[in-house]
Amino acid sequence: MTVTPLIHPGAPFSDASAASDASDASAAPGDAITLTAVSKSFGAVHAVDDLTLRVRQGESVALLGPNGAGKSTTISMLLGLAAPDRGRVELFGADPAAAVASGRVGAMLQEGGLMRGVRIRELLEMLGSLYPSPMTVERACSLAQLEGLENRLVDRLSGGQTQRLRVAVALVGNPELLVLDEPTAAMDVEARRTFWKDMDEQAASGRTILFSTHYLDEADEHCDRVVVIGGGRLLADGTPASIKASVGLRALRFSVNGGTNGFDRLPSVRSVEVRGRRVELLCSDTDAAVRELVSQRSDAYDIEVTGVGLEDAFVALTNPARAA
Amino acid sequence: MFGYLTLELRRSLRDRRFLLLVIGWPVGAYLLFSSVFGNEPGSQGLTANTEMMVAMAAFGAFGAVLTATGPRLANERQSGWLRQLRLTPLGAGRVLAARVLAALALTFPAICLTFATAAAVRGVRLEVWQWPALALLLCAGCIPFAAIGMVIGQVGDGDSAQGLTMVVYLAMSALGGVWMPVTILPSALQTVAHALPSNRMAELGWQVAGGHAPTLTAVAVLGAWLVGAALVARLLSRRIAARG
Numbered sequence: 001m002t003v004t005p006l007i008h009p010g011a012p013f014s015d016a017s018a019a020s021d022a023s024d025a026s027a028a029p030g031d032a033i034t035l036t037a038v039s040k041s042f043g044a045v046h047a048v049d050d051l052t053l054r055v056r057q058g059e060s061v062a063l064l065g066p067n068g069a070g071k072s073t074t075i076s077m078l079l080g081l082a083a084p085d086r087g088r089v090e091l092f093g094a095d096p097a098a099a100v101a102s103g104r105v106g107a108m109l110q111e112g113g114l115m116r117g118v119r120i121r122e123l124l125e126m127l128g129s130l131y132p133s134p135m136t137v138e139r140a141c142s143l144a145q146l147e148g149l150e151n152r153l154v155d156r157l158s159g160g161q162t163q164r165l166r167v168a169v170a171l172v173g174n175p176e177l178l179v180l181d182e183p184t185a186a187m188d189v190e191a192r193r194t195f196w197k198d199m200d201e202q203a204a205s206g207r208t209i210l211f212s213t214h215y216l217d218e219a220d221e222h223c224d225r226v227v228v229i230g231g232g233r234l235l236a237d238g239t240p241a242s243i244k245a246s247v248g249l250r251a252l253r254f255s256v257n258g259g260t261n262g263f264d265r266l267p268s269v270r271s272v273e274v275r276g277r278r279v280e281l282l283c284s285d286t287d288a289a290v291r292e293l294v295s296q297r298s299d300a301y302d303i304e305v306t307g308v309g310l311e312d313a314f315v316a317l318t319n320p321a322r323a324a
Numbered sequence: 325m326f327g328y329l330t331l332e333l334r335r336s337l338r339d340r341r342f343l344l345l346v347i348g349w350p351v352g353a354y355l356l357f358s359s360v361f362g363n364e365p366g367s368q369g370l371t372a373n374t375e376m377m378v379a380m381a382a383f384g385a386f387g388a389v390l391t392a393t394g395p396r397l398a399n400e401r402q403s404g405w406l407r408q409l410r411l412t413p414l415g416a417g418r419v420l421a422a423r424v425l426a427a428l429a430l431t432f433p434a435i436c437l438t439f440a441t442a443a444a445v446r447g448v449r450l451e452v453w454q455w456p457a458l459a460l461l462l463c464a465g466c467i468p469f470a471a472i473g474m475v476i477g478q479v480g481d482g483d484s485a486q487g488l489t490m491v492v493y494l495a496m497s498a499l500g501g502v503w504m505p506v507t508i509l510p511s512a513l514q515t516v517a518h519a520l521p522s523n524r525m526a527e528l529g530w531q532v533a534g535g536h537a538p539t540l541t542a543v544a545v546l547g548a549w550l551v552g553a554a555l556v557a558r559l560l561s562r563r564i565a566a567r568g
Contacts, residue, residue, distance in 0.1 A: 113403025126327040201431030
């Protein structure tokens with residue numbers, strides 16, 4: 001079955017209250033991040049394709065997208081690590097390199113290595129000393145949940161501790177803009193909860209935070225704004241609630257005793273997921289789908305219709321053709 | 325930058341393998357060679373004990389510089405630490421400067437311990453001014469090796485850079501007349517030897533130990549290696565940066 005993309009790539013969904021204004025092509029005062037019609041290709045692959053995005057100071061924004069969506073390339077460009085082929089990238093209205101050099105940016109990269117053979121305290125002290133108004137090593141360690149490990153050698157940390165040290169490395173300079181690429185990837189549930197509580201405080205104190213994550217519930221709970229990219233293009237930009245609504249889908253769930261094939265032929269179905277006897281359909285018109293289901297399948301029971309979560313919205317946005 | 329430089333030095337001095345390689349090896353080799361050949365006349369107008377002292381200090385010094393640049397650069401490129409550093413206000417220029425300065429500072433443990441061993445165990449005596457002059461000159465003679473290390477650090481990943489460093493280190497030592505006098509090499513290899521920075525930096529030391537001024541030829545050969553290797557390193561780093 002072929003599925004029409006829900007959001008046409010040329011016409012990204014935008015929520016007026018939070019979204020960037022693509023028609024205004026220059027950085028406005030109060031902008032922390034401004035990407036203007038930015039493109040970057042690697043050979044024949046368009047990693048980022050005509051992306052325009054604006055993040056105001058004090059916003060906390062989640063950057064979502066499947067693997068290969070262009071998240072990392074976007075982050076590389078906005079940190080000045082890679083130059084765009086076309087378009088303009090600005091941090092605080094200036095060249096990213098200038099913002100980095102003046103200590104206004106702290107970043108945690110997914111593949112960001114650490115200095116070997118030094119203690120956590122030594123590393124964080126050295127890095128902090130490079131910034132105009134760093135936080136104390138104790139504060140950075142407490143925010144990154146590394147208390148008591150200050151004198152540990154960097155080489156002797158577990159995977160999760162290493163990940164948390166990367167967070168501390170981004171934080172210790174006390175920068176105005178924090179860019180975190182998958183900050184919670186190696187944290188357990190408890191650590192993630194504490195981490196986000198601290199990040200919420202950081203955001204409340206006026207810091208701008210841009211993070212990418214695979215955990216959609218984090219984006220749902222902890223940021224003002226979600227930016228979804230796919231294929232290097234902006235797919236959606238708005239509050240978590242508005243994105244869920246924009247997808248225009250509802251979930252139809254039921255169990256069957258008989259076969260689980262053929263549900264993709266019910267009216268308005270966009271995706272089918274089967275777990276044992278339980279079937280979940282994302283539909284644009286659940287009423288029509290329910291009527292047809294009930295008339296065709298007398299073995300369907302436990303039927304329920306609910307709104308979609310951010311995760312479903314995300315899947316529908318980034319991979320509309322995955323259905324069936 | 326001072327903080328970063330200090331940290332670079334501190335972690336090197338904590339690294340036992342590094343210390344064994346750059347201090348243990350030259351001092352041990354000096355004790356061995358000088359116990360066998362020490363009382364024979366040297367080939368540079370010096371006693372063999374003095375000649376070997378300079379050669380082994382040079383051996384340890386350029387070994388320290390190669391090890392502190394090549395494999396480390398490759399590892400940090402691979403691990404992403406260099407990328408992370410680029411996101412700090414430190415800047416690429418100061419990262420490079422700190423790395424080179426740290427590598428050069430790390431030549432002094434090898435140089436000083438080899439000198440101390442030669443003086444204490446083999447009774448080598450020089451004028452007072454000659455000791456610091458010799459140490460500084462050997463350190464300065466290592467600058468081209470820092471550039472060579474930068475080249476090595478950008479052609480391979482961590483493991484291959486480690487291997488390549490060893491190959492370059494041993495080739496420079498054996499062919500450069502640091503382990504044995506150049507005169508015992510076949511004449512074709514002697515020409516090669518005189519073109520190597522290892523031979524020329526040791527020559528600076530031998531000249532000063534003999535009370536002579538360094539020759540212009542030696543300085544010119546070292547300068548040519550520095551410029552050549554620095555240009556190649558720059559070219560490679562641009563190519564890597566362009567790859568993204």
